[in-house]
Structures are given as C-alpha cells and as structure tokens.
Amino acid sequence: MTTGLSLNFASDNVEGASPGVMEALLRANAGPAPAYGTDAWTKRVEARFAELFEHEVAVFPVATGTAANALALAAAVSPWGSCLCHVESHVADDECGAPEFFSHGAKLIGLAGTGCKLDAAEVERVLDRLPDHVKQMPAQAVSLSQATECGLVYGQDEIAAIGALCRSRGLALHMDGARFANALVRLGASPAEMTWKAGIDILSFGATKNGCLAAEAVIVFSPRLAESLAYRRKRGGHTFSKSRFLAAQLEGYLDADAWLAHARHANAMAARLSGGLARLPGARLAWPTESNAVFAILPRAIDRAIAAAGALYHPWSPRFLPEGIRVGEDETLVRFVTSFATRPEAVDLLLATAASEKW
Template sequence: MNFASDNIVGASRPVLDALIAANGGAEPAYGADGPTRAVERRLAEIFERDCAVFLVATGTGANALALSALVPPYGCAVCHREAHVIDDECGAPEFFTGGAKLAGLPGVGAKLAPRTLAEWLASLSPSVKQMPPRALSISQATECGLVYTPGEVAALAEIAHGAGLKVHMDGARFANALVSLGVSPAEITWKAGVDVLTFGATKNGCLAAEALIVFDPALAEAMPWLRKRSGHTLSKGRLLGAQLQGYLANDHWLDNARHANAMAARLAEGVTALPGARLAFERQANELLPVLPRETAERLRAAGAMFHPWSEASLPEGERVAPHETLVRLVTSFATTEGEIDAFLAAARG
C-alpha cells in the first residue's frame, strides 16, 4: 500500500529485457552507441520532426541542463512556486546555470495561468537591479496532478515568446499527461510552442533514464558540452539508450501510463466514497490529492499505508482544509495493482 510516488517501484520487464540484450558485446562509448542512435530516431518519429536528443540518468539533471541552455547566469526562469524545479531539486538549476534565479508564481493546482504570467512580466523593471527573465518552465503533469491542454500551453508560450523567453516543459510525468489528454506528443510540445522538453521515463518504467529533447537547433548547439562538463555524459551510454529502447518499443510507455492513470481513477472513485473524504482537485493523470479526515489518515498509516501530506498553497478558491482534516497526495504507477488499491480502501474504512 505504497502510494508515496511512482518512482518507488523498479523497472518494467520490457525495459529490463532491453537492458540485458544491450549488455553483451562492445559498443562505442559516450552515447555513440547503437541503442542511443535508435532511440534518437524513434523519438524523432514520435514527435514528428527532427530534434536533438540528449540522454541523462536523472530528471534533476535533465531539468537543470535544460535551463542552463536557456538562461544565462544573470537571468532568471519563471515557473510555478510549487514546481519541482524550484521546490525539490536542491538548487540544481541555479547551480547548473551558474547563478541564475528561479521566480515562482502562484496558480491553482500548481498550474500557471496566462494572465498571471503576463502581469508578472509586465511588472518587471528593465533596471539592472533585477535579473531579466529568459525562460518559462511548466510541469506536465503538475505537482497537483493537473495537466496543461495544448491550448493552455500555446497561450503561455505565446506570452513567453513575445517577451523573449524560451519555453521548457518538465515532463517527468509526460506520458501520464499525454494519455489523459488523448493528443499527440507533437501537439502538446513543439506545435504548442515548447522549445525544450524533459521527457521523463524513470517514473513510468525505466530504472534511471530521461531524455532531454531540444526542438530548437540553436539551443542544442552547446548541449553536448554542457552535459559533459556536468558529469551527465555516461561512458556506457548504451545502458541509457537500451532502457529507452525497451520503454518506447510497441508503445510500452503509453501502456504503462494508461495503467497508472486507470489505477488512479479506481483509487479516486474509492477514496471519494469514504466518509468525510473528497478530492481537492479533479483526478486527471496518476496523482490525486484527497482531503481526508485525520482519523482516516492515521488509520491508514497504522495499517502500513505510505503517502505524503501535501501543501495547501495551491488549493482552489473556496476549498479549505479544516483542523480535523489533512490534505495528502496519492500516486499510482505502472506496477500498481487493484489488490493494493482495495487493501488501501479497506484499511481506510477500518
């Protein structure tokens, strides 16, 4: 009954099989291997255009590298104030950019609204006393489990580009958002104005593999050197490539995300049927944020259930967590079973 996150389980069988298959023999080092080249071609097919692909082992590395290519040391990147890049990465973006700043804005459900972004940009002074914004970073899905539609991404990107900013999408749960929306990868990224995408895989079936996808060729020019000097160019790069080969083959990545989302929908249905429980936000991907009676949360923990309490900073207008209640986050994965969900709900009911 562990719903703390979707990175708590190991890798899926197709990913492991691909990794074992790539382990034998010799391959060129530092990403010049066959599996990595195959993944680059496959991602170009998936996104319906040529793009520069850089494989790394962690999402933190991918996000920090992306922002280091977009923001100079004297600049800043704007994001939601609860975004992973500003709240959970120990200053890695600031470190990789050489001192650039992250500016966090408010928004319901950890989503940025176009008006919020436009008003913030308009409020800035051209004075050298302030760091100029150079990038917008949005999370897909957000820390509250909500997804940006293609229209919402396009609206934000239009404002950002109009102000001279590049657009980065942190897609740690990109697959979950994609299957929830039912659109193509291209529609939700470069066609909507995204310049750089962190294509997450570790949370959805890989052991440790992420792809930094750069749609703007000019932005990709420095990336090989940025990745190398940051320590994220693996000598045995084929082990990253192999994971993503297995992940992408036969749409396995989408099947994993569909399963995780379906399990979240089942869990959401059961949680909302509990006495005194409700969802703070509509369940859209594989995360849900229920408001539970404290006694229910304590009963679940006593039964061995694992989950995290969550911030109330981005709640919708009119939603309040009473003293006898608690807001928590529950996350399902590609490996979540119906039995785990049923056991969780049984424990909640006591």
C-alpha cells in the first residue's frame, strides 16, 4: 500500500518501545551503575510498585512474559503439585512448557470456559473431583489471564469469587497480566482492587505489549511466595547483571501514568475497529470487545479483501465461542490487536477496505 499507514493488527508485540521508555533507557545508559538489582533505578521501581499497589510487594523484573509466568508459577506450585488454568490460556498453550520446566514437573490442568474465562463454580467442581491420593498431583494454585486470550476482562467480583475459593482451599492465585493495563482501564479499578484486594497472591505484570522494549515484572503480594524467587530467577538465567535497563524501562513506562494512557488509546482503537466491523454486512463480533483485542466473524470475501490489501491479523480458534454462535462455512473467525501506537487512520483504512464493493 502507498498510504504509509501500517495495517499490522497481528499483535501489540509488533510495535517498538514508547518514547518515554526509550528516553528512560538513554538516561540509564549514561555512566556506570551497580549491578544485579542494587542500582537506583531498581530501588525506585520497587518503591513505585509498592505505592501503585498500596501494599508491600516483592518485585522481580524480567525480560519476557514467559519468564514472569514460569517463575511465578514455580514459586507457587511444587514439582508434585498442579495448577488449574484455562485450557487455552497462555501459560498452558503458548509457553512451550516453561511453567512445567521451571517448576520441575508441576502439572497444568486445563479447564473449559467461554471466552477463555475461568468460572469460580466450575473451578470448585473440578477441585471437588480431583482425587485425594498420593498417586495424584494435588492442586496448589489457580492461574487466570487478565485480559483473557479472547480479550475478555474479569470483573472484580469474578476475581474475588475465585480468590475466595482459593483461600478456602489453601491455593495460591496467580494472574497473568500480560495486558494488565488494558484490563485495568476497562474496569476503572485501582491496581490494588484488581489484585490483592480480590485475592491475587502473585502477578505477572506485563509491560512489553503496552510500550516497553522488553520488560515485565513478577509482583508478589505474599511473602511466602517471594522467598525463593530471587534464587529461581538467577538459576533460570533471568537475572540481568545490567538490571538497571529493565528497571529503567518500567520506570519510564509508569512515569506520569503513561502506561494507563497507552492502554486507554489501545482500547479506544479496538472499540473503533470493532464498532466498524460489526456494521459490515454479514460480519459480527465473536466476543464483546473489552480490551485491545477484537475477535470478528467475517465473510470470507471480506477476509480475502483485507488480507489482499496487506492487513496482518490472525485466524482464531472457535472452540470457546458463546453459546449459539457458530462460524459458517463461508465465514472465518479472526483476531485483530491494537496497540498504544495504532493510528485511527489505520483503523479507518482497514474498515474502508473491508466495506469496499470491489471484493
């Protein structure tokens, strides 16, 4: 295309770092600094997270979401234990076995749920059915994704219901917050309300998808779960000697609430896109657009037209569609993801191409 607009809606990972993050990295690059997390940037970020979450926290910056999830679950689940999660969750389906590897063999038990959401009642039913025998791996944790792999957002009451169940059963509750900011601004909640106040014990705080170059953090609200993480991170090869560059990214990300502004923009672009797609003849949304991911069931003619125009996006699994919604033979279910850098003009061009009579 000759417009200069990017029609890359494949993921929010495709964009570079935000200006604030890059500026923070440049500042951190000026001169020497102590290594292995003893630098001023790391100390400031730790204090900032404690302030943000209104709670004493242990903070472990890492470079990838896979590392954050794998280390968090390894801290919560013993090698002979198991963790309940959605069967299509990122920890179960997209980490190449890293949670099991880092926990030295713990088991992930995949549950069903519309839109990749866990339901407290279903989690309880599964827990009640698990054998209580030394030959079986006991449940020790539950992991939920916020937002889910289908773009849905857990409400505070939904998290709290799962949190209460976990407390009653002595289980840890982990949140994969790869798109934490997008879910947070959707709910209009505080970070505390969406995490420890609702029963979250350990959080994978995502930032790479929302403006960082390569930075995530394991945020631990339970002192018991934090005890081993410094050693696990080092042993797993995720302790940076020049750790100030991870902390500097997070500092630039959080500065002046840029992370929330980025998420609001990404969500707004997704709402713009989903609203336009839903108005196209023969098109409809698979799930409500609650974050920065849009899932649409499109006539194959529209799919071919926008792909031919250079748009990048992904086909998606119809396995956990809402009851009564099906993908027809002449239709396809696809996912579009917007980001902090998505331009309104790009969204409008995609919609105009989809609405063109030429296809």
